[in-house]
Amino acid sequence: MPNPYRRLPPLGALVGFEAAARLGSFSLAADELNVTQSAISHQIRTLEGHLGQPLFLRTGRRVELTDAGRDLLGTSAAALETVRQGVRRLAAYTKPGSVVVLMPPAIARGWFLPRLPAFRAAHPGIEPWLATLDTEMDLSEAEIDIAIRLTPAQEVGARAVPFLRDDRAPMAAPELDAAFARSPETVPLVHDESPDDWQRWFDAAGVERADISAGLNFDDHAMALDAAAQGLGVFLGNPVLAKDRLADGRLRQVGAHVLESERVFHLVALERTLHRQSVRVLWDWLCAQASLAEG
Numbered sequence: 001m002p003n004p005y006r007r008l009p010p011l012g013a014l015v016g017f018e019a020a021a022r023l024g025s026f027s028l029a030a031d032e033l034n035v036t037q038s039a040i041s042h043q044i045r046t047l048e049g050h051l052g053q054p055l056f057l058r059t060g061r062r063v064e065l066t067d068a069g070r071d072l073l074g075t076s077a078a079a080l081e082t083v084r085q086g087v088r089r090l091a092a093y094t095k096p097g098s099v100v101v102l103m104p105p106a107i108a109r110g111w112f113l114p115r116l117p118a119f120r121a122a123h124p125g126i127e128p129w130l131a132t133l134d135t136e137m138d139l140s141e142a143e144i145d146i147a148i149r150l151t152p153a154q155e156v157g158a159r160a161v162p163f164l165r166d167d168r169a170p171m172a173a174p175e176l177d178a179a180f181a182r183s184p185e186t187v188p189l190v191h192d193e194s195p196d197d198w199q200r201w202f203d204a205a206g207v208e209r210a211d212i213s214a215g216l217n218f219d220d221h222a223m224a225l226d227a228a229a230q231g232l233g234v235f236l237g238n239p240v241l242a243k244d245r246l247a248d249g250r251l252r253q254v255g256a257h258v259l260e261s262e263r264v265f266h267l268v269a270l271e272r273t274l275h276r277q278s279v280r281v282l283w284d285w286l287c288a289q290a291s292l293a294e295g
Helices: 010-022 026-033 038-053 067-094 107-123 174-182 198-203 221-229 242-247 277-289
Strands: 056-059 064-065 100-105 127-130 146-149 157-167 169-172 189-191 234-237 264-270
Touching: 010 026, 010 038, 010 277, 056 157, 064 067, 067 189, 100 107, 100 169, 107 127, 107 221, 107 277, 146 277, 169 174, 169 221, 174 277, 189 221, 221 234
Parallel strands: 100 127, 100 146, 189 234
Antiparallel strands: 056 064, 146 264, 157 264, 169 234
16 A cells, blocks of 8 residues: 655654745744754755755845745645644643543533533542543443443442433423413424434323324433423423423423333443543543432
8 A cells, every 4th residue: 555645754854844934034043943043044054955956046145035935935834733633632631630531412512511510610630521422432442431320330449339210291381371281282393313212201101192202302311391481391300400390380290190211311430530630530520410319
């Protein structure tokens, strides 16, 4: 297989060239890079030899770019700036106190974010890095410190703690509260993609309804809660994740029947990851906050 990098110039020489071309001086480039002027001159000669053409016109003590040099300056400056930005971004991965946490968006918005100010006040040196995905990842192959997911620990050397049961109860804006209590078989419904759906609720509640699948559909639990709070229908939501909306009156839990789910979210982390102090502090806090009964 041919080497795709064979025609690239020496990258160290490209750094010296970019500085000299940008500053218009070999000596200023040497000062900026903390090397000697002869080192800059050597890098330029090496680069010109590799490319087979001059990049500077040398007139006495002054240097000017050739047309090829001006072309290369634009390319090299953009490429080196891209590398510089990429390297700067890497600092975040080793930031002291950073803990990467993966959880579904609904739990992030409905459970974690409302409690985050209290955690930050108690532990200002720890900075959770929140990734919100419904996709579950293998912690032994991903850069994730703690995950909240339905699948318990399957990785070798992982620990799992039950975190939240995905119970469901009907929730509606105040203007639909009485209507649902009076005739649940006619009030508009809101759906998400949970297997604990309205069909199961109506069956368990012993209520007949012909058009159970009708109504708005969302793949995001939090958006479905927002839709219900706007009076667009009654949603079968998780009371823990709806706690803030229930507390401020945007939603009311309606109907007497709560659908108890077999779906349980777990806290999962690798034992070796828990040896890091920052990870262990957040893990212990999550374990203390978590409850299958209350949120």
